[in-house]
Amino acid sequence: MNPPALEARQLTKYFDDPVRVQVLHGLTFALGRGEFAAVVGKSGCGKSTLLYLLSTMDTVYEGDLLIDGVLMRGKKEAELARVRNEQIGFVFQFHYLLNEFSVLRNVMLPGEKLGKFSRQEIEHRAYEKLKILGIESEALKLPNQLSGGQKQRVAIARALINDPLIIMGDEPTGNLDKKNGEIVFDIFKQLAETYHQALLIVTHDPEFAAKTHRIIEMEDGRIVNGAATGPGQPQ
Amino acid sequence: MNLPLLYDVALSLLLARWRQTLVAAVGVTFSITMFIALLSFMSGLNQLLDGLVLNRTPHVRLYNEVKPAPQQPIDRYTAGQRQHNFIRSIKPSDELPRIHNVGAIIAALRHDPRVRGVSPKTQAQVFYNVGTINLTGTISGIEAEEQNRLFAFGDYVVAGNPLSLKTVANSIILGKAAADIMLVSVGDVVQVTTVKGNRVQLKVVGLFQSGLLDIDKVQSYTSLATAQKLLGEANNYITDVQVKLYDFTLSPRLAQEYAQRYEVQAMDIQTANSEFETGTFIRTLISYAVGITLLTVAGFGIFNILNMMIYEKMDTIAILKAVGFSGTDVRRLFVAVALAIGLSGGGVGLLCGFGLSALIARVPFEPASLPTVHTYPVNFDPLFYVIGGVFSLVTTYLAGFFPARKASQIDPVIIIRGK
Ligand SMILES: Nc1ncnc2c1ncn2[C@@H]1O[C@H](COP(=O)(O)OP(=O)(O)OP(=O)(O)O)[C@@H](O)[C@H]1O
Ligand SMILES: [Mg+2]
Numbered sequence: 001m002n003p004p005a006l007e008a009r010q011l012t013k014y015f016d017d018p019v020r021v022q023v024l025h026g027l028t029f030a031l032g033r034g035e036f037a038a039v040v041g042k043s044g045c046g047k048s049t050l051l052y053l054l055s056t057m058d059t060v061y062e063g064d065l066l067i068d069g070v071l072m073r074g075k076k077e078a079e080l081a082r083v084r085n086e087q088i089g090f091v092f093q094f095h096y097l098l099n100e101f102s103v104l105r106n107v108m109l110p111g112e113k114l115g116k117f118s119r120q121e122i123e124h125r126a127y128e129k130l131k132i133l134g135i136e137s138e139a140l141k142l143p144n145q146l147s148g149g150q151k152q153r154v155a156i157a158r159a160l161i162n163d164p165l166i167i168m169g170d171e172p173t174g175n176l177d178k179k180n181g182e183i184v185f186d187i188f189k190q191l192a193e194t195y196h197q198a199l200l201i202v203t204h205d206p207e208f209a210a211k212t213h214r215i216i217e218m219e220d221g222r223i224v225n226g227a228a229t230g231p232g233q234p235q
Numbered sequence: 236m237n238l239p240l241l242y243d244v245a246l247s248l249l250l251a252r253w254r255q256t257l258v259a260a261v262g263v264t265f266s267i268t269m270f271i272a273l274l275s276f277m278s279g280l281n282q283l284l285d286g287l288v289l290n291r292t293p294h295v296r297l298y299n300e301v302k303p304a305p306q307q308p309i310d311r312y313t314a315g316q317r318q319h320n321f322i323r324s325i326k327p328s329d330e331l332p333r334i335h336n337v338g339a340i341i342a343a344l345r346h347d348p349r350v351r352g353v354s355p356k357t358q359a360q361v362f363y364n365v366g367t368i369n370l371t372g373t374i375s376g377i378e379a380e381e382q383n384r385l386f387a388f389g390d391y392v393v394a395g396n397p398l399s400l401k402t403v404a405n406s407i408i409l410g411k412a413a414a415d416i417m418l419v420s421v422g423d424v425v426q427v428t429t430v431k432g433n434r435v436q437l438k439v440v441g442l443f444q445s446g447l448l449d450i451d452k453v454q455s456y457t458s459l460a461t462a463q464k465l466l467g468e469a470n471n472y473i474t475d476v477q478v479k480l481y482d483f484t485l486s487p488r489l490a491q492e493y494a495q496r497y498e499v500q501a502m503d504i505q506t507a508n509s510e511f512e513t514g515t516f517i518r519t520l521i522s523y524a525v526g527i528t529l530l531t532v533a534g535f536g537i538f539n540i541l542n543m544m545i546y547e548k549m550d551t552i553a554i555l556k557a558v559g560f561s562g563t564d565v566r567r568l569f570v571a572v573a574l575a576i577g578l579s580g581g582g583v584g585l586l587c588g589f590g591l592s593a594l595i596a597r598v599p600f601e602p603a604s605l606p607t608v609h610t611y612p613v614n615f616d617p618l619f620y621v622i623g624g625v626f627s628l629v630t631t632y633l634a635g636f637f638p639a640r641k642a643s644q645i646d647p648v649i650i651i652r653g654k
Contacts, residue, residue: 048652057557058648078561085559092651096554100251110558112240158558 003069004030005166005198006054010063013049013221022221023049026063029216029227031166034196036188037226038209041218047202048093050218051168054200055090056080068165085114089159091169093202096155097143103154104130104139111161122161129157132187134180148175156184160191167191169201173208185211241564244555245571248548255540256576262536263580263631264587266529267623271588274619276595277522279612281515283605288511289504290387291445293354293477294486296507297499299334303327332358337473340497349480349489354381356475357462362428365417369428372413372453376462385479388456390607395421395441400458407461408441412451429465437461446605527626534630537576541569541638545645552642553650566643573635574628581627585620 013024023046031037039047052058054065056072059080065072067087072080084090097106104126111122130136133153138146143154152175159167167188173181185208191197192213201212209215217225249256303325313320334340337355344353357376362369379400382388389397392408400406407425409417419425423439437457444451457465463472478493480486486503494501505512545552552565560568596613 052648052651055557057651078563081556081559081561081564084557090557092557094651096550096557096651098551098554100247100551109244109555113559113564115240 002033003066005033005035005068006031006200007066007069008054008063009066011050011053011065012062013046013053013058013060024053024061024221027221027223027227028063029223031198031200033165033198034192035214036192036199036212037201037214037216038212039200039202039216039218040204040206040209045218046221047218048170051090051170051200051202055088055168056083085110086162087165089162089164089167091152091155091159091167091172093170093174097151097158099143102140102142103135103146106143106154107157107161110158114162116162126157126161129160130154132160133157134183149177149180152176153180153184156187163195164197166198166200169199171202171204173203173205181205181208238567241568242571245568245575248544248551248568248572249575252544252547255543259537259540259576260580260583262533263530263577263627264584266526266533267581267584267627268587268591269529270526270623270626271585271619272591272595273522273526274622275588275592275613275615276611277518278614278616278619279596281518282614283608283612285511285515287446287605288508289483290390292504292507293386293475294480294483294504295478295490295493296502297334297340297476297478297493297497298474298502299332300500301327301332332474333468333472334474334476334497334499336497337471337476340499341473341476344476344478344493349482349485351479351481352381352385354378354385354477354479355459355473356477357459357466357468357472358474359462359465360430361465363413363417364426364428364434370413370416370452372410372427372455374407374427374455374457374462374465376457376459376465378459379456382456385477391443391445392441393444395439397441399440400456403438403440405435405437405461406440406457407437408443408456409439410451410454411442411444412448413453413455414439414442416452427465429467431467433465433467435465446602526623530626530630533580533627534634537573537631537634538638540576541573541635542641544572545569545638545642548642549645549650552645553647556645556647557651562643565645566639569639569642570632570635573631573639577627577631577635581624581631584627585623588620588623589615 007030008027011024011027012022014020014022027050039050041047053061056065056067067083072083075083097103098109101109104123107126107129108122111117111125112119117125127136127139130139133156135150135153135157138150143151146154152172156172159169173184176184188199188201192199203209215226216223307320307322307325309320309322341353341355344350355378359374359376361372361374363372377388377400379388379397383397393411395408397408400408409419409425414420417425419439421439421441424436425439426434426436428434443454443456445454460470463470466472480489483504487505490501490503493499555565556562592613592615595611598611600608600611602608
């Protein structure tokens, strides 16, 4: 059997500034391939902090993180960058597009960095991702010429370009209207069910959360619900 | 590696801030331009001034000083005895400052592989007769051809032909200032009185101008034979042997060697003109100091722009890292940005430097003392361009290195949280 896409063992995080506070208290859970999970919880309970740890960007923590069965501890910065590039697609709470580049190029960049496909192929794939999200007509615009919701969808397209093992999102639908939110949800669901990608999405939208396979509920840096799971939980 | 991608991203960053980029690049261009122009001009000037010395002065000059015999007759009688002789006011014996056995010395020197050429000279003190007045003067008997070949004699002959000395009997090339006093010009005849009282008529075939008025008032040239005739000496009477070497840095050593071997006095060019070398060194030092200062200032310009750019591009850096660019990639990216500014600014600077040098080289410059110079001297030495190019690369690399390192260490989480 394949290892879980993502596994956290006793993840613990402290912030030292201004005083030492523990934000995450020994989180243990796993996320299987093809699993679509929502992370919910009150503001300030540590959802974003958790996501930054899982995305390998934050390397100061206790406990262990395994991606595709591989331990992340002890990996060099460049190796972690490679893991992010190849295996993780991240959609931020805010859009974070590069304003120097066209929408298309923004989507292409992680693919160009990975260098697995030729430029033309990457461009073709980028167009496809944009088409899925319904914004292919904006491909040649600059990001600051787009609306907030459009930007968010470009960011999602970018997260998908390398067909990552895991897609993480920090309120990726926060800026979308109901209709587009639903489109994104359907895309996520399809990614999980058809392409067996794992999805871990932080959301404040209970409706969105309810439709996912699994809800991980957090409170004050602890998982209070949904930590234990088995594959095959999807409703 | 994905260097092309990094260069591409670097280019986009540059184009997005093209105004600042331009300012930084123009800074580099300006400093490289000035560096090249300054060094070319200064070095041209140095070459000109050194040339004055190196062209006119023999690298080694052999001569025989008039001095009292080291062994006085009394010494022969008292040698070995326990006594001292005190003789006051010794006079030199009746001997002219000729070099003995000069024919053999010259022949030997001409065979020396380090020697480019040898030109003998005979100095004669004379009076120029102007009506009833006598002006003191020095006439140097020379071999016009050798003198011209080795010491650019022709460059300083402002009227007439230097080689006429050989073809016209009893001819003289008069110092220009002396000619002005005597109111003579080429074709006229002047009369001189030798120290022995003989009067001789000499035909003026040229005028000579060294640029130093005091010299031009007294110094004249004639052929070796004429000079020897003026002195009433035989044709082996030579007072100076001027030696030009292939490598003038050897002069001090060879001067010593010749002095010992031929039992003459020998003066090398470095000893005779020590102040010139100091001047050259100081001028070169100053031009390099100014040039490097300019480049350093340009380097700080780049440093500033990059720091600002990194500050502005925090989000971009964070996002690049989040999507899988490593710290090394980010560092390379910003070093590439710096080098792009340095390369483009430096390249244009080299061209502009060449242009400015070429322009300076066309500005009229007619110093009275240098009849052969008509424009400012410029030395188009490729070495300056190499130094300028290398230095612009090194400064921009250093200027980019620290900001780039700072960028590579940016923690994306802090930036992303900060939004
Ligand atoms: N750099 C930091 N230094 C100190 N404390 C921090 C730092 N970053 C976050 N925190 C604290 O950690 C806790 C968790 O923050 P986090 O951003 O993970 O919350 P969140 O669940 O994402 O909230 P939201 O739903 O509002 O986005 C908060 O109490 C916050 O004050
Ligand atoms: Mg958050």
